[in-house]
Amino acid sequence: MQLAMISAIGVGGATIIGVFLGFLFRKIPHELNDGVLGFAAGVMLAAAIFGLIIPSLEYGNVWVTCAGILVGAVCLNFADKLTPHLHRITGLDQEAHADRQSHLNKVMLFVMAIAIHNLPEGIAAGVGFGSEDIGNAITVALGIALQNIPEGMVIVSPLLLAGVPAKRVFFIACFTGVIEIIGTMLGYAAVTVASFILPAALAFAGGTMIYVVSDEMIPETHSHGYERLATYSMLAGFILMILMDYYIS
Template sequence: MTIVFLTALGVGGATVFGAIIGFAFKHISHKFSDIVLAFAAGIMLSASILGLILPSLDFGGKLAMVITVAGVFGGAVCMNLLDKVVPHLHRIAGVPAESGVPVSDKLSKVMLFVAAIAIHNLPEGIAAGVGFGSGNMAEALTIAGAIALQNIPEGMVIISPMLLAGVSKRRAFILALITGLIEVLGTFIGYFAVTIASAILPFALAFAGGAMLYVISDEMIPETHAHGSERGATYALILGFCLMLAADFYIG
């Protein structure tokens, strides 16, 4: 339980760490953030397959394939529904201060952007918690590490839009902290869900894997290919995937 608690803090704290970097370097280049985000996407892609979807097949019994496929699509559909309620607004949120957009309109869009990240952090936290249900501590920690790595650039990008919209530094930090705490909550939800009802473990693992695949394909990869750094981002994703693959081979 202690390791789960520390992992939850690490996953949520990564967003706060990224926010601190955002305060220190207000104008982080798109190329740098795209490379980091693509590297994290590669790790998450490998982690979702090796640490969540394949274990789901192992635990699924006679109906393993049906349960796993249903879980993967269930996780993807859940994230899709969340996007319809509160879509990610990376480009809308970053409206320059001199753009002429009224501060009130700009602020409301930024708050929607922050709310989107907070809501998307919940299933990511659940994925980190569910990973511990497989009983493979090494894989669970690498899954959590992949999600935490993805949270760092996410924390970085939420600071600048808030400051440009007139949000004070103190309030911006508190909002970033809240988004991280939601991920901590999600980690505990995922962990306790599969601990209390082990029968749902195969579906829960696949569901978390499907949610991660959706985030990677729908948000992370398009974001890393939107600013002219797609070649570097592609190799960074492959590097992250292979690094996770090696970690699973030698440690898992």
């Protein structure tokens, strides 16, 4: 329980670290952003496979795992229908002639989108610790934390461009990290109370993470002309997690 709480704070805190970096580098070059986000995509993909889906197969059976992955993706797809995609919202600066209220409306949708994505990511980290396989749990939590840093960075600029005061930007952005802490503890509690749901919960969490990588992160990194950099960065992140899984687990 104590380790899960520490990890929850670390996972949510990574978003806050990203927020601080976002204030330091308010106009992040697309090349740097795509490289970092591509690396994070590789880390998350490896974490989903090695830390969630493979353990799900070990604890349950292949049909439970497949069903859990699909349900996780479908649930996040349904959530996406209620909110806009990240790469559609980061273009607020392209709408300089729209009124401020329109900007603020889109910013609030943006924050909602990030929060919705952070909840299942937090649950994924919590489910990992609920399985009591500490090595895999750390792999998943680290993968999510690394992904949260660039995510926290990209929250800042749209909020500032919409005219939101800097202090309020900080608290709104940090709120998305708090959501992840809540999700982590929910995932841990659910698996601890009902261990029989562990295989399905692991697969569900893995499905949500793969969905985020494919639907959000890869399209974002391939939309500014730095596709090759993003691809090799993703491979680097994936390889790093393979090495960590081999030497730590």
